Amino acid sequence: MAKSVSYRKEFFDREYTAKEAYSRLWQYARRYRFRIWVGIICGMLTAGTLIPFFQVIKPALSSVEAPAPKTIREESPKPAAEVVDEVAGASKDDAVAKRAKSTAKEYNKIRDFMAKFGIKLQSEDEELGLPLLFLAIVVVPLVALFRCGLVFLNHYCLAWAGMNTVRDIRNDIFRHVQAQSMQFHGRIDVGQLMSRCTSDPQQVRMIIQTVLQELAQAPFEIAVSVGFIIYSAISNRMLPTLGIIVFGFPLFMLPVLFLSKRIRKWSKKALERLSVVGSRIHEILTCIKVVKAYNTEEHECRKYNEAVSQTLKATMRSLRWGLLVGPAVETVGILLICAFLVWCYFAGVKLSTIIPMLAPLLIIYRPLKQLSKLQVQIEQGRAALARIWSAMDVEMELPENPAAQDKSSFEDKVVFKDVFFRYDTAERNAVDGVNFEILRGKVVAVVGGTGSGKSTMSSLLARFFDPQSGCITMDGTDLRDIKVADLRRLIGSVQQETLLFNDTIENNIKYGSPEATHEQVVAAAKMANAHDFIMSQPEGYERLAGEKGFALSGGERQRIAIARAILKNPPILILDEATSALDTVTERLVQDAINNLMKDRTTFAIAHRLSTIRNADLILVMQEGKIVERGTHDELYAVNGVYRKLCDMQSQK
Numbered sequence: 299m300a301k302s303v304s305y306r307k308e309f310f311d312r313e314y315t316a317k318e319a320y321s322r323l324w325q326y327a328r329r330y331r332f333r334i335w336v337g338i339i340c341g342m343l344t345a346g347t348l349i350p351f352f353q354v355i356k357p358a359l360s361s362v363e364a365p366a367p368k369t370i371r372e373e374s375p376k377p378a379a380e381v382v383d384e385v386a387g388a389s390k391d392d393a394v395a396k397r398a399k400s401t402a403k404e405y406n407k408i409r410d411f412m413a414k415f416g417i418k419l420q421s422e423d424e425e426l427g428l429p430l431l432f433l434a435i436v437v438v439p440l441v442a443l444f445r446c447g448l449v450f451l452n453h454y455c456l457a458w459a460g461m462n463t464v465r466d467i468r469n470d471i472f473r474h475v476q477a478q479s480m481q482f483h484g485r486i487d488v489g490q491l492m493s494r495c496t497s498d499p500q501q502v503r504m505i506i507q508t509v510l511q512e513l514a515q516a517p518f519e520i521a522v523s524v525g526f527i528i529y530s531a532i533s534n535r536m537l538p539t540l541g542i543i544v545f546g547f548p549l550f551m552l553p554v555l556f557l558s559k560r561i562r563k564w565s566k567k568a569l570e571r572l573s574v575v576g577s578r579i580h581e582i583l584t585c586i587k588v589v590k591a592y593n594t595e596e597h598e599c600r601k602y603n604e605a606v607s608q609t610l611k612a613t614m615r616s617l618r619w620g621l622l623v624g625p626a627v628e629t630v631g632i633l634l635i636c637a638f639l640v641w642c643y644f645a646g647v648k649l650s651t652i653i654p655m656l657a658p659l660l661i662i663y664r665p666l667k668q669l670s671k672l673q674v675q676i677e678q679g680r681a682a683l684a685r686i687w688s689a690m691d692v693e694m695e696l697p698e699n700p701a702a703q704d705k706s707s708f709e710d711k712v713v714f715k716d717v718f719f720r721y722d723t724a725e726r727n728a729v730d731g732v733n734f735e736i737l738r739g740k741v742v743a744v745v746g747g748t749g750s751g752k753s754t755m756s757s758l759l760a761r762f763f764d765p766q767s768g769c770i771t772m773d774g775t776d777l778r779d780i781k782v783a784d785l786r787r788l789i790g791s792v793q794q795e796t797l798l799f800n801d802t803i804e805n806n807i808k809y810g811s812p813e814a815t816h817e818q819v820v821a822a823a824k825m826a827n828a829h830d831f832i833m834s835q836p837e838g839y840e841r842l843a844g845e846k847g848f849a850l851s852g853g854e855r856q857r858i859a860i861a862r863a864i865l866k867n868p869p870i871l872i873l874d875e876a877t878s879a880l881d882t883v884t885e886r887l888v889q890d891a892i893n894n895l896m897k898d899r900t901t902f903a904i905a906h907r908l909s910t911i912r913n914a915d916l917i918l919v920m921q922e923g924k925i926v927e928r929g930t931h932d933e934l935y936a937v938n939g940v941y942r943k944l945c946d947m948q949s950q951k
Contacts, residue, residue: 337510342454344449460510464499464503471689475491497572501569561620574609603897699779708773711773713898717765718765741916742901750920760789761777790863790872800842800843873902917934
């Protein structure tokens with residue numbers, strides 16, 4: 299049975315209030331505020347298209363309650379006002395007559411206007427209700443076309459702003475994460491961080507594109523409908539009815555308030571567990587050689603299936619709570635409308651008075667239901683934003699002095715003076731009170747057992763970390779007072795574990811020196827003893843190196859890395875010995891390439907094979923972060939101390 303795979307909360311995770319999360323989102327979205335406001339205004343105007351429909355309801359009902367006016371024939375000399383007077387005389391309700399009169403006047407205006415163009419709205423033999431004709435011929439087509447244009451602009455402008463905002467957030471979070479120190483990158487889960495950079499921002503697009511679309515439209519549809527209800531209630535002296543509506547209206551939102559916290563909780567868990575799935579994929583594919591070597595494919599599949607199942611479980615819980623919102627709001631709405639009708643029955647309110655108020659209430663239902671669904675997306679977006687802002691608020695970047703100096707060359711020496719350094723998660727110092735000098739043009743090698751501080755020293759020299767106390771100077775200037783870009787140009791490195799990009803061999807050699815010509819690349823490859831094996835393949839320098847360079851052998855990767863360092867041509871070179879895991883023939887080729895690289899350079903070498911550093915100008919022997927011995931090979935061997943024991947152990951192998 300696979301062990302349960304759980305989300306590991308990152309050390310920088312924190313919670314954000316809705317105000318904090320969305321106000322920061324606005325700082326990104328406000329760059330596109332013109333399109334956002336155009337989209338919002340178009341959404342608001344779509345709500346205004348409801349007004350003509352509401353206006354037609356009342357006269358339409360008048361035609362139902364009172365005898366409709368006979369067909370208004372074009373050849374009839376009788377004025378429209380007289381037709382209305384006949385209808386009014388036949389009706390006992392003066393209010394109905396007034397409404398019919400208003401409708402007839404509007405209709406006759408349209409009829410006379412269309413008659414100028416030879417268009418008859420009514421035949422001699424047919425009778426057509428005036429409100430219906432007016433609505434079908436004039437109002438509906440115009441309003442529909444106008445509404446179509448508004449909806450398109452609303453959706454397009456907000457979608458454009460949403461996608462551009464997501465692009466900006468993705469760019470910024472990637473730039474921010476890249477800028478963090480190696481302390482940060484040594485503590486985070488890469489797969490889960492990838493989820494924050496790629497999947498989580500997608501939720502932001504939904505917030506701007508979908509949520510704003512509805513927020514720009516639904517509240518104003520509600521406002522127009524409520525305004526018409528208030529107008530109808532006042533004009534018909536139905537203030538008690540209005541009071542009941544105002545009191546019952548907020549009850550629509552009770553399900554939203556009740557369910558929102560649960561939606562946010564499980565949306566966050568779903569995002570977290572989705573990041574675990576990404577983490578598992580990244581980890582397995584990165585360590586695929588180990589998986590293959592130990593025949594653990596089925597074990598890893600079980601662990602991955604467990605992670606996917608947990609993600610599905612959290613997603614379904616979030617989905618269940620989210621799907622419950624719509625039906626709950628719908629049920630509450632139906633119950634409230636039924637209660638309203640029951641009250642109207644016992645209060646003796648007429649149908650013609652209720653319907654003009656009830657129609658807007660029914661129209662309100664759709665935007666209210668949409669708003670309730672938006673609450674689900676808002677809570678999901680808040681959970682995603684919390685994960686994004688947490689990553690962007692972590693500050694483990696190495697600070698650059700605002701007054702940092704330009705430095706284009708290395709002239710004299712590098713000095714480590716009383717340097718102390720401890721990793722955040724460690725219990726003891728990795729480097730403990732180190733003092734030494736690296737003179738220009740000299741080779742300084744450091745040896746010692748695993749965990750003695752060798753690699754940490756090279757990282758401090760490259761300024762991947764800053765010491766907690768003490769200082770490292772270059773030509774008398776603290777590394778912290780030199781511009782980072784200048785320092786990086788002065789220092790090159792070749793690591794024991796060489797990682798290449800999944801790009802062509804030429805681009806891998808040119809990495810860090812993009813301006814180099816093909817001829818310069820070839821020259822560097824020849825110095826690194828790499829040209830022959832590169833040209834042995836049909837693709838030559840256009841051959842792909844594969845993921846992390848796995849399409850090449852270890853020795854080939856090392857020589858590509860050496861060629862890259864030769865092309866960069868730095869005055870200071872850091873070598874984490876590249877020959878320790880190679881066969882004899884390949885080791886000789888790589889060592890020759892390293893010797894070519896070291897010519898006329900200042901070299902700091904981490905030595906695994908002591909035979910490769912016999913000619914070093916200074917050898918430092920480290921134990922538990924301290925330098926316990928120093929000198930040349932002959933001096934240290936004669937002391938008969940730690941260094942000699944290390945040499946004897948290797949010679950016996």
